[in-house]
Amino acid sequence: MSAKRRADGPAVKTRPKQPVSARQRVLKVLKWLLIAGLVGALFLVAAFAYLYKTTDIPDPNKDFQTQTSFVYYADGKTSLGQYATQNRESISLKEMPQTIQDAVVAAENRSFWTDKGIDPKGILRAAFSNASGGATQGASTITQQYVKILYLSQERSYTRKLKEAILSLKMQRSQSKSQILEGYLNTIYFGRGAYGIQAASRAYFNTDAKNLTLSQSAVLASVLNNPTHFDPANGKASKQDLKERYDYVLDGMASAGNITADQATKAEKRLPKFPKIQAQSQYGGQKGHMLSLVKTELHALGFSDEDIDGGGLRVTTTFTPKAMDAAEQGVLEGKPDGFGDKELHIAVASVEPGTGALRGFYGGQDYLQSQINWSVAGGMVGSTFKPITLATALDNGYSLKDTFDGNSPYEFPDGLTVRNEGTGSDGQGNDYGSAVDATYALEQSINTAYVDMSNSIPDGPDKIAAMANAMGIPPTKATKKYPGIPSTSRDLDSDALITLGKARISAINMANAYATIANGGKRANVHVIDKVTRNGETLYDYKQSTTDAMSEDIAADTSYALQQVVQQGTGKAALALGRPAAGKTGTATNSKDEVSSAWFVGYTPQLATAVMYVRGDGDNQLDGWLPSYFGADYPAQTWTDVMKRDMEGLPVEEFPPPANVDGTAPDSGHDPYTPPPSPTRTAQPSRSPSQTPSETPSETPTETPSDTPSQSPTPTCTVLGGCDSPTPSDSSSPSSSPTSPQPSNPPASHGNHVSGTAAREPFWYAW
Incomplete structure (x- = not known):
């Protein structure tokens, strides 16, 4: 054992250092942690005591006005309304x-x-x-x-x-x-x-x-x-x-x-009864429909009701006073006299090509009387769907000069029959010849030619449905490309009759689809909110973007054909606009062989507008009730009245010339394709197996409305779409006022939904 001598005495023996055990090390660490914790706790107590002493109770938030959310028109300054008064x-x-x-x-x-x-x-x-x-x-x-x-x-x-x-x-x-x-x-x-x-x-x-x-x-x-x-x-x-x-x-x-x-x-046996509460007066007229649309989109962007009604939001919308007034005044001017909003429902939607901004709309009667927004609820679109078939055909190698069977009826191998409008010489619908070109067929809305067209495209119905989605009409069901998207579209099924417009689609989505054509084939997502801020902080800012739905050349040719509809086809009423316009009429029938909806959808280079006329719950009879049920009459006239106001003060812009994809330009005036004065029956050419429909619908649609609109038309068509009049006629006022039952709600799938991929990101809206 080592030893060390002290300076003043004998050597003293020392013990060697003992190793520190793990337990001792843990206890030492715990001791220091305890000391640190106590010091920290004392510090926190002291800090809390200091803050408690120095924090004064502030003045109450003045009337909580900072919590009210305000909504503005597109200029960001003009007040539209507010949530939570x-x-x-x-x-x-x-x-x-x-x-x-x-x-x-x-x-x-x-x-x-x-x-x-x-x-x-x-x-x-x-x-x-x-x-x-x-x-x-x-x-x-x-x-x-x-x-x-x-x-x-x-x-x-x-x-x-x-x-x-x-x-x-x-x-x-x-x-x-x-x-x-x-x-x-x-x-x-x-x-x-x-x-x-x-x-x-x-x-x-x-x-x-x-x-x-x-x-x-x-x-x-x-x-x-x-x-x-x-x-x-x-x-x-x-x-x-x-x-x-x-x-x-x-x-x-x-x-x-x-x-x-x-x-x-x-x-606990049951909840109490909840009485019906009348909406607030600030929602009167169309403002209630506007604020409801905005609220729907705010929800889709991830904002809660508490955010909206009490979160102090400042919401800038896409609406303009001019477009909103144009929609309402155009409806009042263009609709037949004596028909009120309680049973006759008119929808208008105007979308700006290239931005997808919903600038104006008319949702129907006063929001305080009915909360159904018919520009969202929609209806069967009839022949306004045919341009989507045309764009699909052009995208698959066809041209405007290609011809299709215009004779009536058109028979599928399984016996499914489609007829044209009118009665024809044998009561089977008007004949236009076995070879009518695509443009003339669109001008006159020839059902058989367009069914022949969709049937001639390989996997045509599927491709037409995909084109509709790409142009701005959401799919009925979620797909891998558009996951989880609820839609106001119904029956947008890829069957043999998709081209006849049996799907129920909102006016907003139809306007956006046509805006895609006007924008050179590039789709912008339709939306009603541009910006959301709170206390100067931007919470959401719409990111402008477009998606290619079709090539610019195909859009130009589709647009050219739609211009011919206005210039010399069923859409001549739109000529009164006095500037270049393109559009399509549409008339659809319900399961009872009754005309249930009438449409006109069209555009100028600056704005696309859809107009829809329906009755009752959206599926009630128009023929025999309205003076005329054709899209070429009241809907086209209403469209013109709306667009005159929208276009006031804007420069006249021309459409691009046709690109003539995969073909040459049709002759001016389409003289070779003018139907004979007296329609005659022509044998229907045989079809190859590749031209048979990919699906076999259970129904057997036909289409045989009268040739010219009358005061009391009695159509016998049972097709879901396409009962257009080849020659628009003047409308006259009804001899007596219609009955006006209380409006009923449309089918549940007609609801106002808005959805997207992730909160506060650009959305694929389904109106």
Whole structure:
């Protein structure tokens, strides 16, 4: 053993150093961690105490106006309207029934009467969730929620949460629990634009708060958790989820002794009745339809109802006062006298080529009378779908000069028969000859020629459906290319009759499809929102882009054929516009052989507009009811009246000349293709197996309306589309006013949906 001598004495023996065990090292680390934790805790306590002392309670947010969302026209300055007027009517706690007080405490903060205004466990739980990347959690008591609304912003940050906790503690010392609950119930958002219990009582149950029953109180307390999700007006799923939350609230009230178990059980049997609430007056006329469209698109962009109705958004739309007024005034001027909006529904949609901006529309009668927007609900489009078939044919090697069978009827090998308009010499529809070119067939809307065309294209129906999607008409069902897209389109199926327009499509999407042609074959996504900001920060900015639907040459040739429809075909009414125009008429029939919709869709280089006439629920009879049911008459006249106003002050622009893809230009005037004065029957040429339809529809459509519109037409057509008049006639007023039953809702698939790939990215809109 080593030894060392001391300076003043004998050598002293020393022990060797003992190795430190793992346990000792852990204890040492824990000791220092404990010391550091205590120091940190003391520091945090000191910092919190300092912040508590130096943080003053600010002035309340003045009338919460910073939370109101405003909507503007395309200039970003002219006000269109607003969401959540926030005209609160504060009432005292004494005027609030005990049931609503107890229900809200049971729903939102069961320790309200005993806590200090904050929930430390909830704050820690939220902090861990937020730190680990989970959804941002609030962990807010009633006091904290009240503080956030009254003094702070909707910002989600740790700084705001810390300030919220401090102000909650201060409020707890300066106000009684009853005062806090009263203030909370007068300011919290209940959905439906209602802030405070008085507004909520009227919005949901059309009564004052003092009259609320137990079950009504439990409902209002339930929706506070998520006003959008739990609003029973939002569908069956929302109502089911509301019922679960409703039961939770009632159980909480029973557990707290506020009500008996028997009262809870009785109330849980069913939700209370929800009366129909009249829309706010600010939604009168077309403004309600406008704000509803904007709200639909905001939802699709990821904004919640709370953001929209109370988040202080500033929304710049694509609408212009000029285009909106043109649509409404054009409808009023162009429709037949004596036919009101209650049964006759007229839709207009105007889309700007190249941008996809919906500049104007007419959705139907006053929004306060009916919330159905017919520019969204749509109807069977008839022969307005034929240009899509033409574009598909040109894209597959055909030309405007190629000829097709214009005789009637056209028979498929399985016996399926398609007829032209009119009766013909043998009652089977008008004959136009066995070889009519594509342009003349579009001019006169010859059904058999276009069915022959679609049948001649290899896999024609599938390609036509794909072309429709590419041009701006969403698919009926989600596909790999367009996943998860709900659509107002119905029956856009790739069967042998797709070319005849049996699909139900919105006027907005039809206008956008034609805008694609006007834009040289490049589709822009139709939309109604250009920009969304809040407190100067841009939350969404529409990114302009286009997608190639067809080549520029094919668009030029398709456009050329549509110009001929206006110049010498069924669309001559549009000549009154006085500038170059292209368009197509359309008339469709329902399953009862009744004409149910009439259309005209057309464009200038600057604007594409679709006009639709339907009746009742969108599937009711027009023939024999309107003075004329042809798209060449009232719809074409309405289109002209709308576009005259839209084009006022704009320069006259020419269309590009035809490119004559895979062929030469048709002779001017199409003299070689003029049908004989007296239609004659011509044998139908045989077809190769490759020309048979890819699918066999179950129905057997025919098409045989009268040649010329009359005051009381009696068509016998059963085809879903294409009953156009070859020579438009003047319309006259009906001899008597129509009956006007209450409007009914269109089929569910006609609803207003808007969807896309990801929130706040460019969307593929389905109107």
